[in-house]
Amino acid sequence: MNPPLTQSLDRLVPAFADEPRRWDDVLRRAESLSGEPPARRPAPVASPRPGRVRIALAFALAAALLAVAAPAFGLHRTLLDFFVAEPATERTVLHFESLDRGAPEGMETGVIATETRAVTRARFRGAERTLWVAPTQEGGYCALWERHGGGCDRLGTVPLDVTWAGPEVASADTAPDSWQLVTGHVDLEYVATVEVRLSDRTVARPPIVWVSAPIEAGFFAYEVAEERDATITAVVALDSEGRRIAESTPLGHEPGVPRDALVAERSAAVLVDTRSGEAVVWAAPTRYEGRCAWLEVAGRATAVAPCLPKGYDRVAGAGFRFYPTHETVLLVGRFGERYARVELTFADGTRRAYEPRDGYLLAEVPPEQLAGRSAVSELATYDAAGREIFRVPVDETGNRCQTARPLPAGHPPCP
Amino acid sequence: MSDEVMSGQARGDATLAAIEQVYRRDLERFLRVAAALLGDRDAARDAVQEGFAHAVARRDTYSGRGPLEAWVWRVVVNRARNYRRDRGAPTAPLERELVDVAATNGARETGALRAALAALPERQRLVVFLHYFADLDYPTIAGALDIRQGTVAATLNAARTNLRRALEQEVPQQ
Numbered sequence: 001m002n003p004p005l006t007q008s009l010d011r012l013v014p015a016f017a018d019e020p021r022r023w024d025d026v027l028r029r030a031e032s033l034s035g036e037p038p039a040r041r042p043a044p045v046a047s048p049r050p051g052r053v054r055i056a057l058a059f060a061l062a063a064a065l066l067a068v069a070a071p072a073f074g075l076h077r078t079l080l081d082f083f084v085a086e087p088a089t090e091r092t093v094l095h096f097e098s099l100d101r102g103a104p105e106g107m108e109t110g111v112i113a114t115e116t117r118a119v120t121r122a123r124f125r126g127a128e129r130t131l132w133v134a135p136t137q138e139g140g141y142c143a144l145w146e147r148h149g150g151g152c153d154r155l156g157t158v159p160l161d162v163t164w165a166g167p168e169v170a171s172a173d174t175a176p177d178s179w180q181l182v183t184g185h186v187d188l189e190y191v192a193t194v195e196v197r198l199s200d201r202t203v204a205r206p207p208i209v210w211v212s213a214p215i216e217a218g219f220f221a222y223e224v225a226e227e228r229d230a231t232i233t234a235v236v237a238l239d240s241e242g243r244r245i246a247e248s249t250p251l252g253h254e255p256g257v258p259r260d261a262l263v264a265e266r267s268a269a270v271l272v273d274t275r276s277g278e279a280v281v282w283a284a285p286t287r288y289e290g291r292c293a294w295l296e297v298a299g300r301a302t303a304v305a306p307c308l309p310k311g312y313d314r315v316a317g318a319g320f321r322f323y324p325t326h327e328t329v330l331l332v333g334r335f336g337e338r339y340a341r342v343e344l345t346f347a348d349g350t351r352r353a354y355e356p357r358d359g360y361l362l363a364e365v366p367p368e369q370l371a372g373r374s375a376v377s378e379l380a381t382y383d384a385a386g387r388e389i390f391r392v393p394v395d396e397t398g399n400r401c402q403t404a405r406p407l408p409a410g411h412p413p414c415p
Numbered sequence: 416m417s418d419e420v421m422s423g424q425a426r427g428d429a430t431l432a433a434i435e436q437v438y439r440r441d442l443e444r445f446l447r448v449a450a451a452l453l454g455d456r457d458a459a460r461d462a463v464q465e466g467f468a469h470a471v472a473r474r475d476t477y478s479g480r481g482p483l484e485a486w487v488w489r490v491v492v493n494r495a496r497n498y499r500r501d502r503g504a505p506t507a508p509l510e511r512e513l514v515d516v517a518a519t520n521g522a523r524e525t526g527a528l529r530a531a532l533a534a535l536p537e538r539q540r541l542v543v544f545l546h547y548f549a550d551l552d553y554p555t556i557a558g559a560l561d562i563r564q565g566t567v568a569a570t571l572n573a574a575r576t577n578l579r580r581a582l583e584q585e586v587p588q589q
Binding site for chain 1: 438460464472529
């Protein structure tokens, strides 16, 4: 067909875009047609058809896995029964056991290595690889792709976790953003589908292997075909209604208000009047029962730290930064429950202590400490009993936007 | 890299999960074809929901012959075709639908195309819709319309020829 006619067809019936997926509505209608809830019917493992546009990986489900219907959460998807999956080899069990060896107090994964099992196999980077998964003592899991990598969701509430990988053989000419492969996992309760967004503006929806309790998560892998001139730019997790739940980009969190935050439901966690005007740490919930926070000052917004999934407030560590403006310097951060006090030591030897409020800290460095050569030299944290948790020197060199000195005239505002 | 997405599963199974996967992956394509058939985007949304509900409710009738996706397309397209009739609305031929919409649109070029499409035999029109609006390949179109692949190619070719002729008459060359 000639191009003008194709374009006319496009004008005749414009394409739909980003329509909400109302699968629950489909099921309700189906029930009224048949008089029987669809989920009561036997539901073997899903069978996606190869698409002409999509390029995905070849998953090979372990033959021993048993498919079970899972009407829980109203998502009506098919799960693989974790407890009938192939047990891990001794070598793999030892590897999982090593995860907690030497881990700092409070940072252990709690992985139950003896319960490690093979959940699925997929072919990427020219080899078939097994995905090993083990539960943790607190309801989460650790996952490891054979000869590739993985991670742990200790509490089992992380909505989306992605491991990014560039080309297998990188060269000096390889672009720094040439992400070719993503592997990851999503939470069964919050997420229904995953979209992999590519630099050529196409979207791929990799198949997800859903795993039953105690894992209750889905696993995916996607690799861009070698012959394709595209890179992966983002991975987005969507719920059963097609709403965006969480997003992963290669850079981690981006400047500005965190995308996961439900901004309309925000509340001010800390508010401070500074020499750059009112500064606020806003906190907002997420669709996955988590919490995000960001700083707004002088008309700009910047994330305080990555958004926390449900329950991670309790086990979170500390994340902080100095945020300089042209007039002053702010200390902003998120501190887990065990952090009761944060203390700054200045170059002239004086000290000043601050207390996080609801897990957040926002303070203006005293103006007198910003004059002349005086500056912050050290930051220390303490628990409620006054025991030191950690102490770090404050680097005054490097990225100007991460130092505890006001910005010089002409320097652009920090992101 | 393979285009295959998952193995270890019976491709022919019209399972709930598999139908859901088609729905989640291709909803916009179904909506576009339904909108072309019904001339109304809201009606298309309702018709597609209903079509998938029928596919779910009747999935036991899927024989496993041919791709599941083609079977789902057949069910949804049929629901869209019967959409107005099932609602007690006066049955309007597709030709009428298309021309009516063209009249409200007011765009001459687009109106000419609508009229040309409306003048096509229904099978030709469906093949055009499934090929151009849903980007389906020949085997899937064949499965959706229950015709042979060779018939798809011939029908599409005939549709193109008819459209070209109709548009040349409607929009004279400058």
